[in-house]
Every structure is written in C-alpha cells, then in structure tokens.
Amino acid sequence: MSSSGAMIIADRLHEMTGLDKATYGFIEFAQCFEGPISLSAGQTLWNYNQTEGYIWFIEAGFGFDRMLLEDGKRMLNGMIEPGIFVCDEKNLIFGLPTVSQSVMNTDAIAYRISCDQWFAFLKKHRAMASVIHNINAHFIQMRKARLLKMKHMDKRDYWDYIKDRFPGVQEFCTQTEIARYFGVSKSTMHRIMKEA
Amino acid sequence: MRLFTIFRNITHRTTLTRSPDIHIDFLNRLRQLTVNLCPHMPENAVLSPFIESVEIHPEFLQNLGIQGSSGVFFIEKGLVGVFHEFEGKSRLSHVYDKRDIFFSNEVLSELNKQQTTWKDFGEAEVLFLNLGNEKLKSTFPQWYADIQMFISLYSTYQYQDYINSMGLDRKAHSIQWLKDHPNALAQIPRSQLAEMLNISLTSLKSFIKAVLYE
Numbered sequence: 001m002s003s004s005g006a007m008i009i010a011d012r013l014h015e016m017t018g019l020d021k022a023t024y025g026f027i028e029f030a031q032c033f034e035g036p037i038s039l040s041a042g043q044t045l046w047n048y049n050q051t052e053g054y055i056w057f058i059e060a061g062f063g064f065d066r067m068l069l070e071d072g073k074r075m076l077n078g079m080i081e082p083g084i085f086v087c088d089e090k091n092l093i094f095g096l097p098t099v100s101q102s103v104m105n106t107d108a109i110a111y112r113i114s115c116d117q118w119f120a121f122l123k124k125h126r127a128m129a130s131v132i133h134n135i136n137a138h139f140i141q142m143r144k145a146r147l148l149k150m151k152h153m154d155k156r157d158y159w160d161y162i163k164d165r166f167p168g169v170q171e172f173c174t175q176t177e178i179a180r181y182f183g184v185s186k187s188t189m190h191r192i193m194k195e196a
Numbered sequence: 197m198r199l200f201t202i203f204r205n206i207t208h209r210t211t212l213t214r215s216p217d218i219h220i221d222f223l224n225r226l227r228q229l230t231v232n233l234c235p236h237m238p239e240n241a242v243l244s245p246f247i248e249s250v251e252i253h254p255e256f257l258q259n260l261g262i263q264g265s266s267g268v269f270f271i272e273k274g275l276v277g278v279f280h281e282f283e284g285k286s287r288l289s290h291v292y293d294k295r296d297i298f299f300s301n302e303v304l305s306e307l308n309k310q311q312t313t314w315k316d317f318g319e320a321e322v323l324f325l326n327l328g329n330e331k332l333k334s335t336f337p338q339w340y341a342d343i344q345m346f347i348s349l350y351s352t353y354q355y356q357d358y359i360n361s362m363g364l365d366r367k368a369h370s371i372q373w374l375k376d377h378p379n380a381l382a383q384i385p386r387s388q389l390a391e392m393l394n395i396s397l398t399s400l401k402s403f404i405k406a407v408l409y410e
Contacts, residue, residue: 067360075363089353093346095232119233122345129345136348137307143355144310147289148282150362151394180363183394 005111006030009057012083017131025125032121033057035111045080045102045110046088053091053098054112058084061108064172068099075180076173079166080104091115105172150183155192158182163196219247222270222323225297233349234342238335243325246332250324252276252316257303266300267327268347274320275383278302280310288388290358291317293377299347317383366395367403374407 009030010021021027036059039045045056048068063080080086080102088098092115104110113121122129149158159182162169169178170193179189223240230237237243250256250269260266269276269292276292289312292298303312316322326332333340361369370393374380380389381404390400 067356067363069360069363071364071368073363075360077359089349089356093233093349093353123341126341129341133344133348136352137301139352140301140355141307141309143352143359144280144289144312147355147358147362148280148287148310150359151391152282152287183362183366 005033005036005059008059009033009111012057013131015083017134019131023127024131025128029121029125029128032117033111033113036109037112039104039108039110041104041106043104043108045086045104045112046098046100048098048101050088050091050098053088053095053115055085055087055092055115055118056102057111058082058086059109059111061104061106061110062168063102063104063106063108064166064169065100065102066173066177068101069180073180074101074177076169076177077181079169080108087115092118103172105168150181155182155184155188156196159192159196219244219323221295222247222272222297222325225270225295226268226325229297229350230343230346233346234339236339236342238339243332246329247323247325250322252314252320252322254313257313258305260300261304261306261328265324265326265328266304268325268343269298269300270323270325271296272321272323274322275317275377275379276320276322277315277317277384277388278312279315280312282310286311286313288384288392290392291377291380291384293379299351301347301351362394366393366399369393370395370400370403371406374403 006027007030010026013019013024013026013029014021017024019026035057039061045063046054058080060082061080062082065077065080065086066074067077069075077100086102088100090096090100091098095115122132149161153161162178162181175189175193176186179186182189182192184192220240223237223243227237227240271292271294273294276298278289278291279286280289281287303314327340327343373393384392386397386400390397393400395403
C-alpha cells in the first residue's frame with residue numbers, strides 16, 4: 001500500500017470519527033489495505049455467492065449495490081460513493097457466501113482488505129475495535145431511519161429525496177430494483193416516478 | 197461388569213459436581229449465532245451465573261448502560277415489540293419472539309435518535325446476560341472483546357435484514373410472518389401489525405383469513 005493511499009483512508013477515518021489518527025492506529029490500519037485498484041465503469045467490487053470477502057474503501061467513482069433477497073429477487077440497497085467503506089455483511093459476520101453485489105457505474109479507484117485480515121487487526125488493536133463500535137452505532141441510526149422512511153414517509157417525497165441522494169439512480173438501476181427499495185410494486189413505483 | 201459399574205459411578209459423580217445449566221437453550225442459541233466471530237465462548241455452565249430473569253419495563257430500560265448493565269437478551273416466552281419514533285408517533289418496527297436473541301445497544305440512550313424502546317406484549321419471560329458484569333469482563337477478556345465486536349456488527353446487520361424484508365412480496369412475506377408468529381394475533385393490535393408489515397388493514401384482514409382457514 002502506498003503511503004499516500006494509507007493517508008487517504010486514515011484521513012477519512014479521522015473525518016468520520018473526529019479521533020486522532022496516530023492514537024487510534026488509523027494509519028497502521030490503512031496500511032493493511034491493498035491498492036490503489038483501478039476499476040472501469042461496469043466492473044464489480046464483488047458479486048453474489050462469493051466466498052472470499054473484502055471490505056472496500058472507495059477513493060473515487062460511483063456505483064450501486066444490490067441485495068439478493070430470500071425470494072431470489074434483487075433489491076437496490078444503496079449508492080457507492082467516494083469516502084465510503086462497503087462490504088457484504090453476511091460474509092463478514094458469518095463467513096457465508098455473499099448475498100449482495102456491488103457494481104461501479106463510473107471509473108473508480110478503490111482499496112480493499114480481506115475480512116480475515118480486518119478481524120486479525122481488530123483483535124490486536126482494541127482501540128480500533130472501539131472506533132468500529134462507534135461507527136456501527138451511527139450505522140444503526142442510519143438504518144433505523146431508512147427503515148422508518150421506507151415504511152412511513154410519503155412515497156413521492158421519498159422518491160424526491162432518493163433522486164437527490166443517489167444521482168443517476170434511474171439510469172443505472174431497474175424500476176423493479178428501485179420498487180423493492182421502496183417496498184412497493186413495480187406499477188406503484190412507475191406511478192410515483194411519473195407523478196414526480 | 198465391574199468396568200461398567202466404575203464407569204457408571206464416574207458418570208454419576210460428574211453429573212453431581214457439575215453446576216446445573218438451566219440456560220442451555222439461550223447459551224446454545226448465542227453460541228450458534230456467534231460461532232464465526234467468537235469461537236472461544238466459555239462453557240454454558242460458566243456463563244449461566246451471569247444470567248438473570250428480567251422484566252422489560254421503562255425503568256429497567258432507563259437503567260440499561262447507566263448502571264453497568266448492557267448485554268444480551270433471550271425470550272423464553274412471549275413477545276417483545278420494538279418501537280421507534282417517527283413524525284411524532286411511536287411505530288412498531290419489528291417483534292422479538294420466543295427463542296430470539298437481541299441486544300441492549302438497540303435501546304441505549306446514547307445515539308438513540310429514534311427513541312427506540314421495547315414493549316412487552318403480554319407477559320414475556322426474558323433472560324438477560326449482563327455483559328456489564330466486571331467479573332465476567334475480567335474472567336473472559338478475549339471473549340468479552342469478541343462478543344462486543346459481534347454485537348456491534350450484528351446489530352447493524354439485523355437492521356439490514358429488516359430493510360431487506362421490505363423488498364419481499366408483501367402478501368407472501370406477511371402470510372409467512374403470521375404463520376411464523378402464531379401468538380402475534382392475540383397480543384399485537386391489528387393497526388400496529390399492519391403498520392409493521394407495511395400493508396393496509398384490509399390486506400391484513402385478508403391475510404389473516406388466509407392463514408386461519410388454510
């Protein structure tokens with residue numbers, strides 16, 4: 001890993017948490033990542049049913065990730081954007097094959113660390129583990145908010161919000177994938193989009 | 197014959213000296229769930245003394261985290277609902293049923309922007325493994341650190357799972373949910389149930405009929 005790449009990741013962790021890079025081992029952690037890895041538009045970070053898992057950091061580029069639902073259908077999950085750390089959580093937590101897919105829709109620069117290496121690092125560096133708790137606590141808030149919006153927010157307002165939040169979503173994701181993100185049928189989603 | 201008698205005596209003695217493990221179901225479920233990240237979970241009998249029976253009421257929830265108590269919950273009987281505040285209204289988000297495991301970080305006051313709270317529907321019987329116990333922390337430092345990491349990751353993953361369920365076909369998902377939670381109809385108000393499943397009351401009624409008269 002180049003020292004400039006490590007600094008980009010360490011700086012991002014500092015930005016996310018407000019914590020000191022040296023005290024919490026951010027630089028050491030960032031040095032465990034491999035990269036920079038150049039990706040072209042259309043390339044995947046990972047695909048469904050992969051056994052080998054990685055945590056990715058995106059320095060540049062945009063894309064979308066999708067979940068494979070238990071009924072075999074695909075749901076839009078979120079946007080991949082600069083500064084984000086992404087992975088397949090099922091693979092990370094349970095060591096099971098991936099149930100999601102992540103595709104870059106523009107050229108991108110990314111870094112990655114294997115899930116095994118990540119855990120090994122956390123086991124040795126407990127200060128970093130406490131940082132992860134802190135980050136995850138924020139993630140829970142975000143997901144609770146998302147769940148509530150999915151269920152209770154006016155669907156047209158929510159669509160306006162999503163278009164702002166995920167520019168290009170209509171271009172790169174199918175209406176069916178978006179409808180699942182909204183928890184509505186394809187025809188309802190079509191109507192919401194038309195009315196907006 | 198003599199060998200058999202010796203063997204039988206040894207077995208008997210071992211049984212007598214081992215502390216009775218009354219929380220085996222809870223701890224086995226926890227072990228299954230955490231096996232990948234916490235491979236060195238202590239023996240059930242060793243963890244059992246740190247488990248207590250609790251009642252999910254507002255004062256108990258207020259004291260979680262503050263009085264050194266936070267950890268893992270397990271439902272032996274009944275249902276516990278999870279409510280979040282949205283647009284000034286308390287909304288039922290999901291339900292924990294018999295043999296479900298859940299974690300205190302869902303309701304700890306720090307970072308609880310959605311004012312998430314638990315509500316016992318009827319008379320739930322809940323067990324609590326208190327990870328705030330100092331003796332537990334100092335006796336099993338490695339496992340303690342591992343389980344904290346697991347809880348942190350799993351809690352976020354759990355919400356992804358609830359989000360994913362929103363993408364499933366509403367009818368199929370709702371009917372399956374009603375079948376999987378046979379006690380829910382008797383304990384949860386219909387309006388809350390419909391809101392939780394993200395369906396109308398009319399749809400809920402027809403799905404209930406489908407389940408009851410199948």
